[in-house]
Amino acid sequence: MTRRLLIGEYGWAIGIIGLTTGIALALRPWLQTIDVAMLFLLAVVLVAYRHRRGPAIVASVLSIAAFDFGFVPPYYTFNVHNTAFFLTFAVMLGVALSMSQLTGRIREQAEDASQRENVAAAQYSLSRELAGAARLADQVAIASRHLAAATGGEARILLKEESDEHAGADSWPAVDDFHSIAVRVAARWAYQQGESAGLGTPQCAEAEALVVPLRGSTGPAGIAILHPEDESPIPAERRRLLEALADQAAVSFERAQLAERHEQAQVEVQSEQLRNALLSSLSHDLRTPLGSIEGAASSLLEEPEVLSSETRREMAETILEESRRMTRLIANLLDMVRVETGALAVHKEWQPLEEALGVALLRLDERLAGHPVEARLPPALPLVPIDELLIEQVFINLLENAIRHTPTATPIRISAWAEDRTVIVEVADQGDGIPPGEEETIFRKFQRSSTTSQSAPAGGSGLGLTICRGIITAHGGRIWLDSNGGKGAAFRFTLPLTGSPPAAVPTEPVKG
Numbered sequence: 001m002t003r004r005l006l007i008g009e010y011g012w013a014i015g016i017i018g019l020t021t022g023i024a025l026a027l028r029p030w031l032q033t034i035d036v037a038m039l040f041l042l043a044v045v046l047v048a049y050r051h052r053r054g055p056a057i058v059a060s061v062l063s064i065a066a067f068d069f070g071f072v073p074p075y076y077t078f079n080v081h082n083t084a085f086f087l088t089f090a091v092m093l094g095v096a097l098s099m100s101q102l103t104g105r106i107r108e109q110a111e112d113a114s115q116r117e118n119v120a121a122a123q124y125s126l127s128r129e130l131a132g133a134a135r136l137a138d139q140v141a142i143a144s145r146h147l148a149a150a151t152g153g154e155a156r157i158l159l160k161e162e163s164d165e166h167a168g169a170d171s172w173p174a175v176d177d178f179h180s181i182a183v184r185v186a187a188r189w190a191y192q193q194g195e196s197a198g199l200g201t202p203q204c205a206e207a208e209a210l211v212v213p214l215r216g217s218t219g220p221a222g223i224a225i226l227h228p229e230d231e232s233p234i235p236a237e238r239r240r241l242l243e244a245l246a247d248q249a250a251v252s253f254e255r256a257q258l259a260e261r262h263e264q265a266q267v268e269v270q271s272e273q274l275r276n277a278l279l280s281s282l283s284h285d286l287r288t289p290l291g292s293i294e295g296a297a298s299s300l301l302e303e304p305e306v307l308s309s310e311t312r313r314e315m316a317e318t319i320l321e322e323s324r325r326m327t328r329l330i331a332n333l334l335d336m337v338r339v340e341t342g343a344l345a346v347h348k349e350w351q352p353l354e355e356a357l358g359v360a361l362l363r364l365d366e367r368l369a370g371h372p373v374e375a376r377l378p379p380a381l382p383l384v385p386i387d388e389l390l391i392e393q394v395f396i397n398l399l400e401n402a403i404r405h406t407p408t409a410t411p412i413r414i415s416a417w418a419e420d421r422t423v424i425v426e427v428a429d430q431g432d433g434i435p436p437g438e439e440e441t442i443f444r445k446f447q448r449s450s451t452t453s454q455s456a457p458a459g460g461s462g463l464g465l466t467i468c469r470g471i472i473t474a475h476g477g478r479i480w481l482d483s484n485g486g487k488g489a490a491f492r493f494t495l496p497l498t499g500s501p502p503a504a505v506p507t508e509p510v511k512g
Helices: 003-026 033-050 053-071 084-131 136-151 162-167 181-193 236-285 287-302 309-341 353-363 388-404 464-474
Strands: 153-159 210-216 219-228 349-351 373-376 384-386 412-419 422-429 479-482 490-496
Touching: 003 033, 003 053, 033 053, 033 084, 053 084, 084 136, 084 236, 136 153, 136 219, 136 236, 181 210, 181 219, 210 236, 219 236, 287 309, 349 353, 353 373, 353 384, 353 388, 384 388, 384 490, 388 412, 388 422, 388 464, 388 490, 464 479, 464 490
Parallel strands: 373 412
Antiparallel strands: 153 219, 210 219, 349 384, 412 422, 422 490, 479 490
16 A cells, blocks of 8 residues: 555545534534534444554544533643543443444455455456457467556567477576576566566566466466556455466466467377378388389399380380379379368359360279279259369369279269258269268268279278268368168269359250
8 A cells, every 4th residue: 555545545634534523623512522423433333444554553542532522621721620530431442442443454355355356256257258269369369468457558478388398497488588687586586486576576577568377287387578658566355366366377377378389289199190091001002003104114024025015005005004003093092182181272163064074074984994984964954163173173083083992894983963052962883882881981081981892903002981071071171981771882972053143155065
């Protein structure tokens, strides 16, 4: 409490007793002595209610003196001829002191209760906002705002990062974090000792800021540097509020840091799993075509005169086919990396779905020679906002998947229709279908179905459906496996019709 405030309280107590004395003097002809005593007791109670014990005690002594001076004969002197009044003075002083003591205690209890209520309200408000922020940076900003509001100035939070652990407590925080040596000393002391230091405290009192440690369950996690607007010392009760808020924020920071570390650990585990899977896929899927290419090429080079023209042609076709297979595998791996890293850029344009499907059918014309393809795209199918190259890749992956998992001569049906502001596309085959329980697992990375056709080419990399899901998700749609009535497998995906399409352009349906 400032000196000016103390002087004001004592002045107010003196003024109340003076006012009571004036009123009692004006009414003295009509008042009994006991009535005057009651008036002075009321004034003492009023002072005790408004102020602390010191001013109340001063008011008690002044009330006895004023009562003796103005209302005990002889008037206007402190001489007392009737000794019975000494008992009256003693009773008045005892009652006044007791009432001031009780009133002051009640007032202090009410102030403590109000202070606890303010602390609880501030903590509740802080915890509610912290609970809604998952990122550590957002929580730090919220805590800084609440601490600044409670300080009546500015607040800055410094957290000790994992990279600072090697520096030790003696050299953290760094010199660059402060403009004042006194505040830096206070910050290091607060962090090392786990107690507040700086402005308004016995430790480093010359600092122009109050430093509060952020005490978590495992020790100080950092510090909060608080600058009051007028740079006046913060009262003890307000400092307790700031410390409570800082401790609560520290616990929340610990939870956020643990969550981020756990998430980072999961990302590292997934990255390691992806790396191992990529290495396994490369070592397995590339070794087979490379071995075939090497064997065919070495035979062509070492014994060209022994081989017939038909055999040489078959070896050349083997080299070409295995080279294409390697190209598809590497392309899928690159696409998978783009999907996993979020680097898949989608450039949408309103265009007919038939164009992307037509290009995919042309690129797979040779491989589709043994499978009749039926395309059912109605003429009234609306334009769709798509990235043509990416949707073309989806069609290629789904068609290759159907070729690989169905016997030769079985048909493949491609259908599309509009429904609820979306276009639904289906690629269905007449193979053995997908075993029950694998409806979702087949979309995972490097997941291969166990129903590969014996007459189909060697199995793929297990990335095609994963890439399809990534592309469709990037378009705002979804892809799933339909039962197809128990005959083969039917993959369906949706393309949302978002935005305003251009004027419709009539197109010819794709013929199977």
